[in-house]
Amino acid sequence: MPSFVGIDLAASPKGVTGLAVVRGRSISTKSVHTDEEILNLVVTASPEVVALDSPLSLGKGPFRDFELAAMSKGFRxxxxxxRSMRLLAIRGMRIAHTLSSLGIKVIETHPASAVKSSGCADVRDVxxxxxxxxxxxxxxxxxxxDAAVAALVAMCYSAxxxxxFKGLEGELVLLPEGLCKGTCDAVRPKL
Structure with missing residues (x-):
């Protein structure tokens, strides 16, 4: 049975990192702190895709090219x-690199923007x-x-x-437009 992981990464191990796993028709979450805890839980879940709520590249300016495109569509x-975003990006890139070296696909997401793109009221609606x-x-x-939203993005990405929003500096992956308005095909896990 495929699984998908979402991570709401804290900029520092002192902060709380949310981790979510979608397996079958259920989603579970947990709070962790250290990189080791994150990596152990992800490896144990053996996901097809991990969606990370963290920048996975450093751009040349305050915003990367694909972020400017997203902002032009009303995403914040x-x-x-x-400083906190730069620290988050450095930690996110390190974790993404480690997971990628293990053969795990890692994508960048932003949970608030993902819920907005779906047309849903909140994560429970998604x-x-x-x-x-x-x-x-x-x-x-x-x-x-936020980790739960990220895991749902990972599942939709896999499907x-x-x-x-894609550019030379990376890609921001969100939930499908109109998911809760019935204007897109529903994405359901394969059992």
Whole structure:
């Protein structure tokens, strides 16, 4: 049974990182801190795709080319010139590199923008639209909620039903447009 992982990465191991796994028709979440905890949980899940809520490249200016395209469509992103965003990007690139070296596909996402692109009210609306269910105790904090959205983006990416902004400096992958408005084909996990 395929699995998909979402990570809402903190800029530092001192902060809370949310991690979510979609397997079958269920989604579960957990809060972790260290790179080792993140990598161990991802490797154990053996995902097809990992969606990381973190910049996975450093651009030449405050915003990368694909972020400027996303912002022109009304999506709100933070500049890489902010110290915390730069630290987040460095940690995200390191984790993505490690996972990629293990043969795991890693994509960049932004959960707030992903929910907006879907036309859904919130993550629970997305979960219902995809005919999934959150396991009891899941999504107990905002980091786990964002990780759940990221895992759903990973699942949609694997099914090749997603919305994205792509440029020379990378790609931002979001949920398919109109998911909750019934204007796109529903993406459901294959059991």
């Amino acid at each position: 992103l933070l500049p890489l010139t902010m 979960i219902r639209s995809l005919d999934l269910e959150a396991l009891p105790g899941s999504m107990s904090n905002r980091h786990e909620v 090749q039903t997603y919305y994205s």
